[in-house]
Amino acid sequence: MADRNELTTLLPVDIMEMQLSTVDLLTAMYASPEELEIPAATAECIDKLRAWCEDPATGAPSGIPSSISLYVSLPLADSDKRFQVNLTIPLHGTEPDAGFDQPPPPIYSLRPDWMSKAEVARLAAALPTDADVFEALTYIQEEALRFLDASTSPSAASSQATAHTSGPLVRVWFYFPSLSTRAKRDDLVNHAPEYSLTGFVLAGKPGVLCLEGVSADIDAYMKFIKTHSWGDIPSHQKKVSERFRETQDVQRVFSGMEEITDSLGERSGQRANRGDMQALEQWLQARGLGVAFEKVIF
Numbered sequence: 001m002a003d004r005n006e007l008t009t010l011l012p013v014d015i016m017e018m019q020l021s022t023v024d025l026l027t028a029m030y031a032s033p034e035e036l037e038i039p040a041a042t043a044e045c046i047d048k049l050r051a052w053c054e055d056p057a058t059g060a061p062s063g064i065p066s067s068i069s070l071y072v073s074l075p076l077a078d079s080d081k082r083f084q085v086n087l088t089i090p091l092h093g094t095e096p097d098a099g100f101d102q103p104p105p106p107i108y109s110l111r112p113d114w115m116s117k118a119e120v121a122r123l124a125a126a127l128p129t130d131a132d133v134f135e136a137l138t139y140i141q142e143e144a145l146r147f148l149d150a151s152t153s154p155s156a157a158s159s160q161a162t163a164h165t166s167g168p169l170v171r172v173w174f175y176f177p178s179l180s181t182r183a184k185r186d187d188l189v190n191h192a193p194e195y196s197l198t199g200f201v202l203a204g205k206p207g208v209l210c211l212e213g214v215s216a217d218i219d220a221y222m223k224f225i226k227t228h229s230w231g232d233i234p235s236h237q238k239k240v241s242e243r244f245r246e247t248q249d250v251q252r253v254f255s256g257m258e259e260i261t262d263s264l265g266e267r268s269g270q271r272a273n274r275g276d277m278q279a280l281e282q283w284l285q286a287r288g289l290g291v292a293f294e295k296v297i298f
Helices: 013-029 040-054 117-125 133-151 156-161 182-190 215-229 277-285 290-297
Strands: 067-075 082-090 107-110 169-176 198-202 207-214 241-246 257-259
Touching: 013 040, 013 067, 013 082, 013 133, 040 067, 067 133, 082 133, 107 117, 107 133, 117 133, 117 215, 169 215, 169 290, 182 198, 182 215, 182 257, 207 215, 207 290, 241 290, 277 290
Parallel strands: 198 257
Antiparallel strands: 067 082, 082 107, 169 207, 169 241, 198 207
């Protein structure tokens, strides 16, 4: 469960003014309703905050959400395509006792309907972390144009065919103290093919994730999972650690991505969530992966 103090303190007036300045900048940059959509609830919240910032003596308004959302549709030159970006601007802080020097940065959710999730994840992973909103949106727009130009070039078909197979194959092992939620497990399995990854998921306490593929694809996949599939989980609960990475002469052992939880026999524990580690060890040994067991589990 999230800490009760998280996201409960409204930003102070001077910092809130900076967040409102971000909204003003976006409004100036994208004056057309086609380019910038401000939901009615967001507009109402902005009006309340602006009135408070102009006269702090009136007291902080009530009912202010933890963040506001705006929707930017970036035009792409010489194309009828647009690049959708959902922008979340935080209004609350996470460290009320420490004070605030700078506002929490915006969160960018990239939503183009003409790129694959893997391609979007790569772009998001490369987004400069220290960029302001203008620099970030400009970067997204430029990268989207480069992608569009590359995808329409004569060599696009061949380059896309090898997009997920360039680079040496690696096998990476991740350890979870606990992995139980069905929807999160399904996402781990269902999104792996989009990144040309194979391997397996084992739920329980502990949980294990094994991924075979190119390092860049594995990194993009994990970023996508943490950002999108696990986006509603508090950061302190996203406990996963890389335990072992095989890089020498790796050949795929798995033909696809699967969950093996139910195939290893009965589980113990109050909620039947403790996997049989001996069964896992035998299962891995049968596939020539016995060495990984000691490095991942112990």
